[in-house]
Amino acid sequence: MATHTVFSKGFFRDNGMDYQARAVLGQAVHGGSDAGEVLATFDRITDKDSWRTAWSATADRVTLHADALRGQGDRLGAQSAYLRAANYWACVVESLSELDDEGAILRAFHAHRAAWDQFVECSAGAHVRVGVPYESTELPGFLLRPDASGTPRPTLVITNGSDGAVSGLWSYAAAGALRRGWNAFVYDGPGQQSMLFDRHTAFRPDWEAVLKPVLDALTARADVDAARLTGYGISQGGYWLPRALAFEHRLVAAVVDPGVVDVSTSWTEPLSKSMRGQLERGDQAAFNRDMKLATMLPSLRRTLAFRSRPYQSEADWFSLYAEIADYRLTRELADRITTPVLITDPEGEQFWPGQSKQLAAMLGDRAYRVDFSAEEGANLHCEPLGRAVTEERMFAWLDRQLATRS
Known part of the structure; x- marks a missing residue:
């Protein structure tokens, strides 16, 4: 491979590793990674095992560096290094999630969250923890502010x-908000990160039950302007946020990156025609039999174990796929959305192709769809290497929406 074709040809042959490589490199836009650290780590990676080993070594080294800076009284330097360490640990967590080693996953996750907590602590009071009362527990949240x-x-x-780390949201949207004098609120919902690994909660399709208590907690605060709330949903959040907007109308505007109408298609499209037919007919025995045969392939078994972990159905494959079919935005729900929504539509979207256009069509004049291309370096799911371009467009639109409500 010629060195100048890496963007189009890929960093790694494995599609999952290649996408994660782009995602962590793209976080450098706001200091969520360092390009040199990332590329040096890539040099030590040949397969998934070495991916975990290499990222663990990098995360360890950067964490120790952050600790040393903090010990020297260099708060800003320590904060920068802790953020990078949190994202590097997240690379380890995501890879380990394919394996059946809960102890290793928890050790890596707790190292990730410890680094993130130190990033928050080093903000001199600008960033604060905000717990969100939720059913019988509390969602961990963080209000990131420009100052104290x-x-x-x-x-x-x-x-x-579905599986992103809270630290990754810094470069995806939070830092852009703070640069403009806004707050950003990030949180773990049911089935996400700490709520999954530490509290063993599961995803739910009715995200209005999550967004409502989040907004209740924020609007009760004096440092949040309740009349100027906006929303951003990334990846599977591109389904959860529109679903919640059908019931929750306190957001002035929202961005989904990308638009997701039916989460289940990313699960069913790879199936054979006969297996999709088994699902449609409700032939549970035949579907479970064929899935048992298919998952004899180790790579598929690992991928499905990783992706199915946050869902409730553990009885069998048929029940899991039936549950995921509920993660769908119907026309009736879409008609209830009154919030204007910007929808990103990246070229080469690999998980929910075509669904940004579907969502835009369902919302009509409430939607503003924006194309992102490979030519501008902003293709693929969530534009991993085009975050500056994405940020500029989404915040320009959000600013306009807020201006119309002033």
């Missing part, structure tokens, strides 16, 4: 995807 003045500000409420 307590000034009421516009606030971007960020809903994560």
Whole structure:
């Protein structure tokens, strides 16, 4: 491979590793990674095992560096290094999630969250923890503010995807909000990160039950301007946020990156025609039999174990696929959405192709769809290497939406 074709040809032959490589490299836009550290780590990777080993070594080294800077009284340097360490540990967590080693996953996750907590602690009071009362527990949340003045500000409420780390949201949207004098709120919802690994909660399709208590907690705060709330949903958050907007109307505007109408298609499209027919007919025995045969392939078994972990159905494959079919935005729900929504539509979207256009069509004049291309370096799911371009377009639109409500 010629060195100048790496963007189009890929960093790694494995599609999952290649996408994660792009994602962590793209986080450098706001200091979520360092390009040299990332590329040096790539040099030590040949397969998934070495991916985990290499990222563990990098994360360890950067964490120790952050600790040393903190010990020397260099708060800003330590904060920068802790953020990078959190994202490097997240690379380890995601890879380990394919394996059946809960102890290793928890050790890596707790190292990731410890680094993130130190990033928050090093903010001199600008970033604060905000617990969100939720059913019988509390969702861990973080209000990231430009400073500790307590000034009421516009606030971007960020809903994560299925497996993303909270630290990754810094470069995806939070830092852009703070640069503009806004707050950003990030949180773990049911089935996400700490709520999955530490509290063993599961995803739910009715995300309005999550967004409502989040907004209740934020609007009760003096440092949040309740009249200038906006939302951002990334990856599978591109389904959860529109679903919640059918019931929750306190957001002035929202961005989904990308638009997701039916989560289940990313699960059913790879199936054979006969297996899709088994699902449609409700032939549970035949579907489970064929899935048992298919998952004899180790790579598929690992991928499905990783992707199915946050869902409730553990009885059999048929029950899992039936549950995921509920993660769908119907026409009736879409008709209830009154919030204007910007929808990203990246070229080469690999998980939910065509669904940004579907969502835009369902919302009509409430939607503003924006194309992102490979030519501008902003293709693929969530534009992993085009975050500056994405940020510029989404915040320009959000600013316009807020201006119309002033």
